[in-house]
Amino acid sequence: MQVPAPFEYQRVHSVGEAISLLDRLGDTARLVAGGHSLIPMMKLRLANFEYLIDINELHDELGYVRVEPGLIRIGAMTRHRELLESGELAAAFPVFRDAERVIADPVVRNRGTLGGSLCQADPSEDLSAVCTTLDASCVIQGVDGERVVSMEDFHQGPYETAVGDAEMLTEVRFPVRPRGSSAYEKVERRAGDWAVVSAGAAVWLDEDGLIADARVGLAAVGPNTAGIPGITQALRGQWPAQELYSRAGDIAAEACSPVTDRRGSAEYKRHLARELTVRVLRRAVARINGQGA
């Protein structure tokens, strides 16, 4: 049995209580939500915190999917299973259900949270790629109130986020635009493995059927999940077509920075960035047109 180093544990019952405790304990403390990344790291003693602040009691306060005109707001403590099962979310953003289906296993999905996934900031993490794809923004609450940062600014490197010592992520916001859809694909060596590469795409068409906007987010091919502005530029104003997706794939392969590891060679990952970008763009557009699941 792997056993963590000694730590103190405190369960909190409100966001305010969590933040004041964080404020007092500084960087010796860490929030634990689902715990499926943090606890294994502590057991391996890769992460050693003196204090764990358990925020699972905040599920009532921060576990929600709220659909408003032009905006979907998801609480940071919303669990994977709830994201997977939300029909409203799947209707607006099929990319969520695509991704949740390939995240870990039911045991992890019962427990893991959206906020925990984003704050872990693993370069291979699926929901980070989804949020990047959907141009999400993150609500960070601190002692002096809240601030909102874009996904680009939220992740600051592998396992590093914009969340400060006395702050916590409370909500993620997603703009909803008309005539849009999305899709996600992941290649993994085995179910439950981290992605070799994964890609999300969101596409919005204008009234004439031209691409009004498009975004692609890739995981596991750089220090953080990244949106690729070059693809957005290349696709805007164009007719959706295979040739265009191929060009987007080339841009994705060019823009990413994979490294060779046990999951695959850098060259293969670059190939996958291309291949998966093409697939998710094609599927997202097909979904707008009412084709395909």
Place this chain on the structure above:
Amino acid sequence: MTTVAGNGHRTAFVDNDQKPCGHGRMLRKEDPRFVRGKGRYVDDLQLPGMLHLAVLRSPLAHARIVSVDTTLAEAHPKVRLVVTGAMLAEKGLAWMPTLSNDVQAVLATDKVRFQGQEVAFVVAEDRYAARDALELIDVEYEALDPVIDVRTALSPDAPVIRDDLEGKADNHCFDWETGDAAETDAAFARADVVVSEDIVYPRVHPAPMETCGAVADYDAVDGKLTLWSTTQAPHAHRTLYAIVAGLPEHKIRVVSPDIGGGFGNKVPIYPGYVCAIVGSLLTGKPVKWMEDRAENLISTGFARDYVMRGEIAATRDGKILAVRTNVLADHGAFNGTAAPVKYPAGFFGVFTGSYDLQAAYCKMTAVYTNKAPGGVAYACSFRITEAVYLVERIVDCLAYQLGTDPVELRMKNFIRPEQFPYRTKTGWVYDSGDYAPTMELAKRLAGYDALRAEQAEKRARGEIMGIGVSFFTEAVGAGPRKDMDILGLGMADGCELRVHPTGKAVVRLSVQTQGQGHETTFAQIVAEELGIPPQDIEVVHGDTDQTPFGLGTYGSRSTPVSGAAAALVARKVRDKARLIASSMLEVSVADLEWEKGSFHVAGDPKASVTIQDIAMRAHGAGDLPEGVEGGLEAQICYNPENLTYPHGAYICVVDIDPGTAKVTVRRFVAVDDCGTRINPMIIEGQVHGGLTDGVGMALMEMIAFDEDGNCLSGSLMDYLIPTALEVPDWETGFTVTPSPHHPIGAKGVGESATVGSPPAIVNAVVDALKPFGIRHADMPLTPSRVWEAMQGRPAPPI
């Protein structure tokens, strides 16, 4: 799951009982406790005053130990004991023998030789404190260059790993050869076609769900040591402890309680067991050691790690003449191979496969590297996994070269039924076999011809589909004592059977289950012979104080050896029962007929006594026949005449995504012939597990190292084992070719599927990649490695 009955072409049984083994598909007697989570494993054991042990391991693959400072750890308020290699050396316990007559450090004294090697241990009041205190031990290392690539381990400038061995100036471990080199060269010279291929079987790990561990309890009052440990071979371990510690066997009790999977990982004696014993001796308290997942993966017995060159010679029309192979074997830092002493390469000699050859030859060189020791583990039947993989891969390479169908090529070269018993060119005597019907059944179940048609259509559309075939013969049930021993201990198995007065029985066995269903299978064997219901037969095993001597469970030997013992001891009891029955029925022994469970007078079925009646008489008042003692029990020690040779035909269908190169195993047909089938449900369970293992090895599993010798596979997120999502619904079938020398005709089956499935899967992937000009690609066939092959550059994994 689909099960299809065999052709029924062979249903003859060697025993006088012309029926298959009784109570066939009964549910497992052990399952009520397992499915409720009520199994009792080593880690469930709690003893009064028990302390906890943690092992400090080397972070480096090769380094000299300059100093070990334990001062701070000893000062930890909950620590009772800190032990270093130097302290063990003072007691003569720093080194211990391995199962291959090498030595292995219990705790390193001079150097560390692999990452994860044991350096010191702490005994503390709880396991948290023990683990915390490890971080308070200060070890100063002087790093040395590691030897990681087996192919350069013997180069003259390679650092010498085993400078502990006197006069050792290189990393050579042993050489071994089998077959006839000159005869084989001659066969190759007259061949029309010669194919050779470099084939790597990567290092993999058994990765049982329960890691290794022990609780040692030395009682200073009666001088007796009790060791509960995760062992597949309690009696063999006890004798080795007795030899090392200088204690008599009766002062050592080894208990192997419920075990959460072995697969060979729990055959060796690990330093942790010895540390737990030392900890208990020094503290006078029970001491528990349970390794964690990372420790299990990085330091305990690995499997495979053979770099092979396979060569096959044939005529133009596909008659195979000879197979030749050259093997470089990576044995890690210590030769910890668990194999009979005359077989340093295990039973790799069966690389001639199921084919009638004119010649065969193997030359092997084993070397030391800075990696964990081990060598034979993971359901391999003593290296038969490697042998079968080599021959089944190289036969497929020949089919590729000749442009023939791989099934046809195999059928053409099978050993024919009338040739059994068949002596192979490497000296193995296959006891029995009838291969063509097994292959035909697999072909029929798979719909082989339709699959080939589908493949042709798909290829025309640019889709990638492959069909892979393997055919294997295993040699299991070690073994005859004239040939086989482990450290001088012969591989015969004892068995004791006692029938109580009420007709209930207890059978005591030396083998121990790790999940194979022994409590059911052995009860069924005795039930079949004595007519006592299996529910009334208690199987006792895994405790050296309660069971007769025997060598343990591995290499699929439980049914071939202890299964035979159980049948024979029951017959011995039945012979005594016959004498008692003759006096009860007042007829001569010759006038009695046995019908399962009772004797009756010939010609008068109503004049009968049941085995239960006889048991009561044997223990009760009243006279027994002249010369017959009371009681109804017997014991024997069974020395197998030969190994048993199960065989099987496997067909695998894969689809490969042309864009991502991801392999999906769509179908898998497994037809096994393990002779007489005792409990078909248990056999199917064994086969399903082994096939799943095969998917793991073929597609994802590998213990990898970086160039500094860091193990890159120390967690189950890095060392992938397959889940239900990676495997298809297994389609199984069977034929029955009984072993002629086994009392009930049974052969071992525990490892058949692990042996037979990797070549079928790899052959399917390579078959799928035929349009890319690929003749061979090494495991593990991860998406990335398959994609590289599709680009025309398949690369070895090391």
